[in-house]
Amino acid sequence: MLIIFKSTASADVVIFEENAKQILSVIGNDLATAQGIITVERLPDAISKIKAAIANDKLIPSKQKKPEEEAESGQDVSFSQRALPFLELLESSLEEKMPITWGIYP
Numbered sequence: 052m053l054i055i056f057k058s059t060a061s062a063d064v065v066i067f068e069e070n071a072k073q074i075l076s077v078i079g080n081d082l083a084t085a086q087g088i089i090t091v092e093r094l095p096d097a098i099s100k101i102k103a104a105i106a107n108d109k110l111i112p113s114k115q116k117k118p119e120e121e122a123e124s125g126q127d128v129s130f131s132q133r134a135l136p137f138l139e140l141l142e143s144s145l146e147e148k149m150p151i152t153w154g155i156y157p
Contacts, residue, residue: 053156054082056140060147064136068155073130074137077104086154094145101138105131 054071056064066074072082078097080087089097108130144151 054153055156056137056151056153058140058144058147058149058151060149061140061143064140065156066133066137070133071153074101074134077101077134082155086152088153089141089144089151091145091148091150094141094151098138098141098145101134101141105134105138108134 052068054066054068056066056071068082075081075087078089078093078100080089140151
């Protein structure tokens with residue numbers, strides 16, 4: 052399944068459920084319900100937690116593979132690469148003072 056994050060401050064961000072669970076857990080949310088909201092008041096804390104997780108992820112060395120192997124497997128996309136669009140959504144939403152809503156798209 053897909054999780055769609057929406058805010059009027061930016062374009063929608065669509066993330067696979069497994070990756071969304073990881074991102075939401077970093078900011079202290081979970082997928083216990085089919086939808087949720089990240090309020091404007093929570094955005095600064097969410098931004099700092101995602102930035103810290105991205106920085107930590109970049110410290111972990113990736114496996115040395117040939118570019119052809121990486122393209123075939125699709126498994127070598129790091130947390131930082133997956134979380135960057137979400138971070139941009141958080142920052143845009145904070146700038147515009149708009150909440151982010153999310154929901155499961157079957």
